[in-house]
Amino acid sequence: MRTSDDPDLLRWLFLDLNSYFASVEQQLDPSLRGRPIAVAPVMSDSTCAIAASYEAKAFGIKTGTPIWEAKEKCPDLIVVPARHDIYVRFHHRIVAAVKGVIGVTRVESVDEMGCLLPESKRTRAAALDLGRQVKRAILEAVGPCLRCSVGLAPNRFLAKVATELEKPDGLVAVGLGELPGPLLKLKLRDLPGIGANMERRLLRAGVGDMQSLWNLAPRAARRNWGGVTGDGFWYMLHGFDLPAKETQRRTIGHSRVLEPDLRLADKARLVARRLATKAAARLRRLDYVAGHLAVSARSESGQRYFGDFRLGATQDSAAILEALDSLWARHVTAWSPRRLKKVSVVLHDLTPLVDTTLDLFAVRRDPAPAPLGKVVQLVAAPRLGDTRRTLLSAKLDALNKRYGRDTVGFGVLSDKPGGGRELEYLGAKVAFTRIPDLAEFVE
Ligand SMILES: [Mg+2]
Incomplete structure (x- = not known):
């Protein structure tokens, strides 16, 4: 870092x-x-x-x-x-x-x-x-x-x-x-991630104020938090933003040469959605947000179609699929291609999400260490808008990891075990329209 x-x-x-x-x-x-x-x-x-x-x-x-x-x-x-x-x-x-x-x-x-x-x-x-x-x-x-x-x-x-x-x-x-200057007037509990339990734990370790928290070595922070969360917290507190991995990873993409029965544009679009869903799951697993989605397709006659969509930093499958559909309509369907031979989907302009409290404290990232008081709140509280959808995406990742690929999805093409592929909408199992309405929010 x-x-x-x-x-x-x-x-x-x-x-x-x-x-x-x-x-x-x-x-x-x-x-x-x-x-x-x-x-x-x-x-x-x-x-x-x-x-x-x-x-x-x-x-x-x-x-x-x-x-x-x-x-x-x-x-x-x-x-x-x-x-x-x-x-x-x-x-x-x-x-x-x-x-x-x-x-x-x-x-x-x-x-x-x-x-x-x-x-x-x-x-x-x-x-x-x-x-x-x-x-x-x-x-x-x-x-x-x-x-x-x-x-x-x-x-x-x-x-x-x-x-x-x-x-x-x-x-x-x-x-x-300026660090830690302006922070020193805060109480430990003012920091996201430090609830009553964490505060007690820190006190037992002799950390009672911001100055002593600041003075902790990363290793001591790790010990106090009981895991890698402490490392993350230390780096965030000290103003670090970029992990080394950002310089290594700029894109996540998938492409596929289409089997003959999937070459009609409508079916090819479903394959593209499947690829985008995979890329989005990967994005979340690596803890990045993507700034752009690019889609390209090639017809059997060699014609190329290409479009790029500005996502505005998301890791949400639904947002990425919406972008895909709009690109597909504008840059592929609009040209009425007869049959497509290959489709590619690339998420690019990636930024790591290490500097977010949600990622550090949500169970998804770090199931092992004892939960912080704040963690439970963050995870239990209904969330809104993009965040809520991202949490849904993360939940789908967890279900698919546990029960096998394509257990749940967003209405995408499933890869059937045994090699044969079938077109099938799985979206009905977890439909976006069934997310609890925003009005169910309680502070
Ligand atoms: Mg407020």
Whole structure:
């Protein structure tokens, strides 16, 4: 691993909406603006706040504060019943506003997302400017109550941590050259991946604050975390972004010369989908995201068809298959080829995902070590948008690994054991339309 020599090289922008549910309520009802409000799952004093406005936070009310206690702390508190469907709708509007400025690499939750910065925007000035643009876009397109904290850093972990440094309405860049300076004022529990259990474990090892966490050697970090997760955590904390493997791997691709019975364009498309699904599974296994998908086909008469699709950094099978279908329609079907002899599918512009909390802490990556408190939360919590689909893709990988190839899939061509191939849609077993609706989200 290596880091860049440029102390200002910022690769990630992370965005965290401030007091999200409460802000949405204040956006929708102007009479709530500037006032202490708490959002509660049910209208009962025995329940806990699931969000508090900044005005309520000033009274010491936060997520998890029992409503009876919140009312004691602030007699003027307004309690509002939660409306998750509306928060999800606002979520989509916010993601759309951000996408108008910069590609969203991964949606982390209903109020958090991470964006890999384009190479031209990685200096401090350019990154801060993008951060301001993103904030403005949300305020203008969604509403003036929707403030957010934006963090910029060499990796996504630190960018997320940087959003903790200034709230509300923060915009903080943490360059490699400044580390660990700005982090030292945080508590261990402020770091993603350090929950109550992990904190206790660290305390037992004599690590009680950020400075001593920073001073740990990678090997000691590994010991404390009980596995390779500690290594990953150490590297993320210290601002490393690229594993050595990135320089080695730039593409993942598959191609196939078609058997005569698969040469009609429609059947060839199913083969291409099968190849794309394989490539996507490989991408996830290697922990990369792909920026582009290229598809090429050659007809029996030697005619070539080629198309390239900008994916915007994904490892999600469904997104890749959608891209494939649109390329296929535009670059192959549109030319009405008679019979195709060969198809190829290549994922390129690959970026490793080591610098993501999801990958480090999700069970998929690292089933052996004892789970961290945070892990269970991350895995158990329903996820949204791209992230949820990626988790579904990962789940399919796990099922196929356990029960054999093509146990489940996205409506692709299956390779029958014994060599004979049959066209068959397997998608009905796990259909996208059957993913629980976003409104089922609970914080
Ligand atoms: Mg938030």
